[in-house]
Amino acid sequence: MSQTFVVVAETRGGKLRQVSLETAAAASLSAQPDDRIAAVLLGSGVSAFAGELAAAGVSTVYVVDHPALEAYRPDAYLAALRKVFEHVPPDAVYLGHTAIGRDLAPAVAAALDAGQISDVTAIERKGDRVVFTRPLYAGKAFEKKTFERGPWVVTVRPNNIKAIEADGSPCETVTVDYPAPSLRSVVKDVVKKMSGKIDLAEAKIIVSGGRGVKSADGFKPLEALAAVLGGAVGASRGACDAGYCDYALQIGQTGKVVTPELYIACGISGAIQHLAGMSSSRVIVAINKDPEAPIFKVADYGIVGDLFEVVPLLTEEFRKLL
Ligand SMILES: Cc1cc2nc3c(=O)[nH]c(=O)nc-3n(C[C@H](O)[C@H](O)[C@H](O)COP(=O)(O)OP(=O)(O)OC[C@H]3O[C@@H](n4cnc5c(N)ncnc54)[C@H](O)[C@@H]3O)c2cc1C
Known part of the structure; x- marks a missing residue:
């Protein structure tokens, strides 16, 4: 039976993050030919990035564009993802192993009653199984893990899985309504501390x-x-x-x-x-x-x-x- 892999994409500073393209590639490596790769774009003014995800092999991009999603808030993002999952019930959800991905993934796993493997650095499809490699003991060893059953949630370490360039197959964009729920957290300010312009x-x-x-x-x-x-x-x-x-x-x-x-x-x-x-x-x-x-x-x-x-x-x- 064909499966649906959902990639949670991230934007920062007016750009789609490179790790999101790598995460889309990770989903493609996990998928069989008749599986479907979808992506979710959450934020404010993010619809423009759907094309870039299409070029990375995603067939449908679900866009939740709302001012409440401008800065990351776990409750707001999870509520938006739940809305998306009503349209596209996922067999697997892939996020970047970033500050947002690490925070959000366990909440997504709990919402879907899914298993989770974090910080994945390599993926191999072996018949019905997907085998995930992740580092252990501060990178001194690596373990290979698989899931007995889905749904599953995976976070993908940046700069490890090469982004792919797809064949330009058509990609559908679906706008998902998001009546902002009453949220417990408020972002007052985002203090940016980065080493120059490069993340x-x-x-x-x-x-x-x-x-x-x-x-x-x-x-x-x-x-x-x-x-x-x-x-x-x-x-x-x-x-x-x-x-x-x-x-x-x-x-x-x-x-x-x-x-x-x-x-x-x-x-x-x-x-x-x-x-x-x-x-x-x-x-x-x-x-x-x-x-x-x-x-x-x-x-x-x-x-x-x-x-x-x-x-x-x-x-x-x-x-x-x-
Ligand atoms: C729980 C825990 C978590 C930690 N987490 C981290 C972490 O995330 N990241 C981290 O980095 N550390 C972490 N540490 C600290 C770590 O153990 C080391 O203390 C730290 O990495 C040492 O930093 P350093 O190499 O800059 O300093 P030092 O060990 O003091 O080394 C300085 C080096 O500079 C060389 N040097 C001096 N002058 C010159 C010169 N002019 N030209 C060339 N070489 C020179 C010296 O030969 C020396 O090798 C953690 C420690 C603990 C206990």
């Missing part, structure tokens, strides 16, 4: 600083390198605790989990809690003056040296190349 979780290149940068000013050479490479700046908790940068930049077990193509760790020792947030990066470069620093054990390329000499040299050389 750390979705950045392809990250230049990260640790306690070795020694001061807030010590981040300036790292910012210059990130700017030349078109990347974002991140940090270890050591740097955040020392007051050199904002906790919004923290990467690791209690910070953000990132999977960029290139991670440049500058003056970071490589504590297990930091590795938990970045060890799945495709290429890791470590710059540290201590040749015994544990970060070198996970690094693909290591530079033993003073970051204040090495980083400006790299910036200069990349500037010539790019």
Whole structure:
């Protein structure tokens, strides 16, 4: 029997988030040819993004456009999703493993009496089963899991599953009425703290600083390198605790989990809690003056040296190349 996979898409700063296209690809990888991939766009002024989802293999986009959905509120979003599920009862719901996805997924699972697998990094369809891979023990091991029965809810880690470009098959847009329910929460203000314009979780290149940068000013050479490479700046908790940068930049077990193509760790020792947030990066470069620093054990390329000499040299050389 054909199944319906529903992708909950996210927008931010007037754009559809890349992770939503990856989540649509995750749903496609889980589906069989006669299954249906639908997506939900929740927010205010979001209908314009339906076309982008169509290009990612989605056949129907359900749009709930309402001022009450402008900023994320779990009760408002869940109420809107319940409305959508009246139109399209899902066999599976896929969300990004983002701040919103992590908050909303358990509520969706409870609403559907569904099982949930979080932080999925790979998906394989094996006959009737879909096998999900997810990291364990701060990325030291991976487990493969499947569901005995549906419905199920899955969150997909950003930057792991490649977005697909579909063949341009037609996509239907359905506007869903949303009489805003009486909500318990109110968003008073959204305080944005990001490393420049690029979202750390979705950045392809990250230049990260640790306690070795020694001061807030010590981040300036790292910012210059990130700017030349078109990347974002991140940090270890050591740097955040020392007051050199904002906790919004923290990467690791209690910070953000990132999977960029290139991670440049500058003056970071490589504590297990930091590795938990970045060890799945495709290429890791470590710059540290201590040749015994544990970060070198996970690094693909290591530079033993003073970051204040090495980083400006790299910036200069990349500037010539790019
Ligand atoms: C429950 C818990 C959760 C945690 N969560 C996180 C987390 O999410 N993220 C995280 O990062 N940490 C986390 N930590 C902290 C973690 O254990 C480490 O303390 C922290 O990562 C160390 O930060 P650091 O590498 O910047 O500092 P340090 O360990 O002090 O390392 C600084 C490094 O800089 C090098 N250095 C110094 N000067 C220079 C220079 N001029 N040039 C080049 N290299 C230089 C030194 O050789 C050293 O290796 C957590 C800890 C606990 C207990």
